[in-house]
Amino acid sequence: MGKGTSHIIRAFVSLAMAGSLMCATAGCSTDPLTGTATTSPSATTAASTGHVALFLPSNSPNLSQNVPLNNWNTLNDSLENALSTDGFSGKSMNRETSGSLASQSDALKRYVQERLNADSKEQYGDPQTEQGATTIVIAPAVRLDRNYGEYSHFITTPNQEPSDQDSSDTDSDESSSMRQIADSLNKAKNAGMHVVVLGNPIDGFVPNVYVPLVTAADIGRMQAQQIVSKLDLDAVSESNPKAIEVLLPNTDPSGKNNSFQAQAFEGIWEVLGPYFRQRKAYSPSQRLSFFTTKSDYKDVMFKATKDSQIEDELKSRLETKGRDAAVRIDGILAMNDFTAAASIKALKTMGYSGSSMDVNPSITIFDVVGNIAGRKPLNRQRVPDPAQSGDESAQPSQTTKTDSKQWPIITGFGAYISDIPNIVNGLQWMTGLVDVHANTGTIAQIALQLNRKEKLSNIAELKTSDDYGSEIPTLHMTLLAVSAANLKAALIDPGYISLADADM
Known part of the structure; x- marks a missing residue:
């Protein structure tokens, strides 16, 4: 091998070593198929x-x-x-x-x-x-x-x-x-x-x-799913259906813009519709029935530019002529926390008492407070039916003097900080965000x-x-569905709200 050739080989080796060193520093590797250097993403x-x-x-x-x-x-x-x-x-x-x-x-x-x-x-x-x-x-x-x-x-x-x-x-x-x-x-x-x-x-x-x-359909669907889950509608019999009201507020002052309500009701009825058709659920006001379709949103829509209109709407659906009588209501789908808060006021005025946690006796207000403070976990059990009689063949009664004034579950959306205490004390079952x-x-x-x-x-x-x-x-x-049981993990631990916001 001549000196010229030897110099050329040494120069090539030196360049190759320098290239390898530069490639290693930059995190390169060689593509086995092409032999070319590539940069590693890591x-x-x-x-x-x-x-x-x-x-x-x-x-x-x-x-x-x-x-x-x-x-x-x-x-x-x-x-x-x-x-x-x-x-x-x-x-x-x-x-x-x-x-x-x-x-x-x-x-x-x-x-x-x-x-x-x-x-x-x-x-x-x-x-x-x-x-x-x-x-x-x-x-x-x-x-x-x-x-x-x-x-x-x-x-x-x-x-x-x-x-x-x-x-x-x-x-x-x-x-x-x-x-x-x-x-x-x-x-x-x-x-x-x-x-x-x-x-x-x-x-x-x-x-x-x-x-x-x-x-809007996502929001309606989410709350309907929570109603189904909490009331255990799959286990409900036709002889003892659950009483459910859907509140579809319209806050457009003109009342002309109904697109949100139409979309929301499609999501709601996609979930609740089958239970009404199976007669596992009914509407005390008869706004919803076996024959309701996803296009019938106007049957449950009402003007709601202020909270008094929401209170009046719910009262008109639940109040009866009998002085001591009240209409049994198991669940209220309120769409947002503003409507939920007004519904709470109306129910109190009509004499309903308790909380949504009474639907599940294993969870008390004290248990929820302990959970939020990080002291104990909460476990859900199957939802009991407080209005169920021993005779399953009996038709459901919409009005009684005791059971029908039991507090229902109420759903909402928005997670307004001002209304978080309603979640903690069980007056509102859940919110979403x-x-x-x-x-x-x-x-x-x-x-x-x-x-x-x-x-x-x-x-x-x-x-x-x-x-x-x-x-x-x-x-x-x-999306997050938040109730008292998971409020700490869902909202407080990630920093969305503080213990003070939860009125703790």
Whole structure:
């Protein structure tokens, strides 16, 4: 072997060793099929998280006097914390909150234009590179009328009907803003950015990941399922059915916007309908029956712009002409905590006593207090029927002087802090809300995986769905049903509320 050849070989070996050293430092490995070096995802540093831009609505001060625990400020803060936990630095996060679609579309347009200009690419990195990788998380700042705001700010609102709160000019402005948002997002995606859309789909744009929020049907279905579970309707006989009333409040001052109520009742009747048809449940007011369909929401809907209207509605359904008589009621599906609180007032006025925990004698108010303080667990047993007689062939009586004044279970949604004590003392059986911390933790993981170009299939909560209108990865929000038995674990331990909020 000549000296020239020897020098060449030594030079090649030196280069190979240097390349191996650099690859090891960077966390590289060799692809056995191609022989080329690849970067291991596990070796990426905090700097390789890329960037994330949040475009979320702000809380609306005029939405409702009753503020549900689920609001945009809470989700904003929780998402930032989750992103920080996953390694995103403050400098790599951009947060814009908007009170309207117009301001949101303008903010998004400015951000995308800035990121795509030459100076920005030099500062932040090209979006198609690891350093400049960017995920935009956006929830369109659509208007929510009070029909929606009593429940949660995280509502997907398809095809809202116009009401006196709306105007054609405003509708036109929102349509224009949505088109501008779609245009900006398409430019961002074409430049290599990733997009996660929360809530309402955006016409003319398809995101990388879709996160539909809560629907009216979800809220109604959830409470109906809790009614079925707590009253053990599957074990109920036709000769001794349960008395159930569904309260469907309409807080639109004009009374014209019924889309929320229609969707909610579909979810309710999907669950309760079979039990009414099997005559395992009945409505004391006869608003619901064997013949009710999912389209008959108006039979249980009423105007509820103030609590006195709710009290009057329930009294009209339960009061009888007999002075000492009262109508037996086992369960009230109140839809939200505002309606539940007014129902509690009405029941007290009519002489009902006890608590929902009396439906299950194994749980007392003292047991619940002990559980919240962390002293003892609570165990559920099968629900007894306080009104059941020894003769199972006897037809149910709607009015008696004693059993019919027993306190029913009442369901709601929203987890209003002001009404949490009603959960603790059992006057309200349960409330519901979106598990914000669980969902924001998953959204943060999605942003990280997208920026690192890792497989989204690694995230178990993501499922392919056509909810958006096309088959894309979809994250369905996790809902929490909260009663006194799990209030500590569901709300206090994660930091949603304090012991003081629970009136402890």
